[in-house]
Amino acid sequence: MSQAIEITDEDIKYAEDILLPQGKAFDDERRNFIRNLSTIDLQAVPGSGKTTALLAKLLILETKLPLSNGSGVLVLSHTNAAVDEIKKRIHQYCPKLFRYPNFIGTIQSFVNEFLAIPYYLFRLKKKPLRIDxxxxxxxxxxxxxxxxxxxxxxxxxxxxxxxxxxxxxxxxxxxxxxxxxxxxxxxxxxxxxxxxxxxxxxxxxxxxxxxSFYDCYALAQKYLSNYPIIHKIINKRFQYVFIDEMQDMDTHQYELIEKIFTENNDTNTIIQRIGDKNQSIYNSIKAESIWQDRDNVLHLSNSQRLSRPIANIVKNFALYPEHCTDIQGMNECQLKPHILLFTDSSIKNVIPHFSQLVQQYKGSGELNFRQDKPLEIKVISWNTDWKDNETSRSNPTKVRLEDYHQAFKKNDQKPKEDYKCLKSYILFL
Incomplete structure (x- = not known):
């Protein structure tokens, strides 16, 4: 068993100097989480800086590597963008953390590398050609x-x-x-x-x-079922497991992680799941029915993103209000929330009107923003463009982002990796 790691005030000060603006410090809630190296869940309100607190813990763990028993640290998030953000912020300070035996990546990349590809190679004597x-x-x-x-x-x-x-x-x-x-x-x-x-x-x-991505989960399941020793090998490989944006896990991802690190954990692997059930985006069913809390749950209640007026409103509309009853809006902006009421015939006026409000409050100085960081104003929609489905299109209760702004095209905003023909590659470039 690895030697117990102690995180000191000096360790936290080191992380603060890297991650926080000059003169800022982590509050008691975040310090308690950063110091904690036991199996826990962290429930955090929107804008609480939970990922920053996790990065602080990773920066400190980097100074303690290598672990005495030769095991490593596993960090998983849901999207490539989230993983890229982790790398961008701490990679230069953590050369050991981004090398063997550690692994930082998406849940999909973890499943591919440690389970699906090895099993496919074992059964078919070759590597998969494409996983996409x-x-x-x-x-x-x-x-x-x-x-x-x-x-x-x-x-x-x-x-x-x-x-x-x-x-x-x-x-x-x-x-x-x-x-x-x-x-x-x-x-x-x-x-x-x-x-x-x-x-x-x-x-x-x-x-x-x-x-397909789902094929990899099927291969992973078969690998774990046919060769139970794989559970033990992976547990020995990783002493600490951190899962960011836990609320976005789907059922098959949740079950796989639990199967490896909880049900078959005989090596005392520490697993910490971090997220906010009220911010679930990707999974197809309620986060509560997927993510069952551990016995030990820590909370982050101060939101650096939300202002006090907005925090006081949104906590009443939370899907799981018990996780945000104590939410404190720390943003200094005092603008009240606005609700725009529109009809089907006026839907195309929503974004222009929203833009006018932004310009109005920016001009009056009531919309605060940091001078060293550009003010980012965005329009966000649960669904963007319509699929080729007339039944869905004719449903009056459904709208898409392109209903508000007809010129929006999803592929224009996010470049694809692969196109069907050479002409498409050339047009993209």
Whole structure:
């Protein structure tokens, strides 16, 4: 077992000097979390600086590396952007933390590197060619016969979702990629030509080495089930596990992490889960039903992002109000929250009116912003563009960002890694 690590006031001062503006210091709530190196959950309100507090802990752990038993530190977040932010802020101070035996990355990259790719290599004697949902979907479109596409589309069957989110067991039956339940393909019997065509495409893509992200979780599950020693190896590899933005985990990700580091933890690995259930964005069901709190839960209640007037309003609309009843808005801005009421016919006036309000309060000096940091004003939408689905489009209760601003195109805002043809690459450049 590794020697216990003690985090001192001098250690915290070192992290403060790197991460915080001159003259600023961590408050007692954050200092308690930074010092804590036991298995806990951290529930933090919006803008509380929970990631900064985690970075402080990582900066300090860097000074204690290597650990006495040769194990490492595992840091997981949900998106590449979040991982890039971690690297940007502390990489220059933490050369050891970004090398073996440590690992900092997304949950997907962890599953790929430590479970899915090793198992695929073991079974097929080669590495996967590509792991990418867009490439996977393109290959399905290319492989599926025209008549079958038309027939499935007429029946409202999303064959790409079916193939991406399922796996084939030894009997050739579609299974959900994580659970053992059979996938319900509506109106398609397993004896039909269509079903067999879908199954053939799925198996061929697997053999070719073109995998969806969900395929990797299926491979990971099979690896862990068939070779239980993998749990012990991974636990011995990582003494400390930190999961940022825990609320954005989906069920299969949560179950996999728990299976490795909690259910089969016989090496005293420390796991800390950090997030805010009220800020769940990515998972498809409520965070409460996925993320079950540990016995020991710490809280961060001061929000550097929210002003007092906004904090006093939003805590009454929280999905889980018990996690933000004590929220304190620390931002000095005293502007009151604005609610814009509009009709279907005036929806395109919402963003221009919002822009006018920003200019008005910026001009009057009531909208505070740091002189050393550009003022970023953004429009955020749960859904951006419409899919090719007339049923959804005709639903009067649904709107998209392009309804507010017709010129918005998702691909214009976020460049893709892969395009279908050379012309598309050239146009992008």
């Amino acid at each position: 949902n867009e490439i996977y979907a393109e290959q399905i479109e290319f492989s599926l016969s025209y008549n079958t596409k038309i027939a499935l589309s007429k029946r409202g069957i999303n064959y790409i979702d079916i193939l991406s989110n399922s796996f084939i067991n030894n009997e050739g039956i579609f299974k959900h990629f994580w659970s053992n339940g059979e996938v319900n393909i509506p109106k398609i019997g397993s004896h039909t030509k269509t079903y067999k065509e879908l199954a053939t495409i799925k198996i061929n893509l697997l053999k070719t080495g073109i995998l």
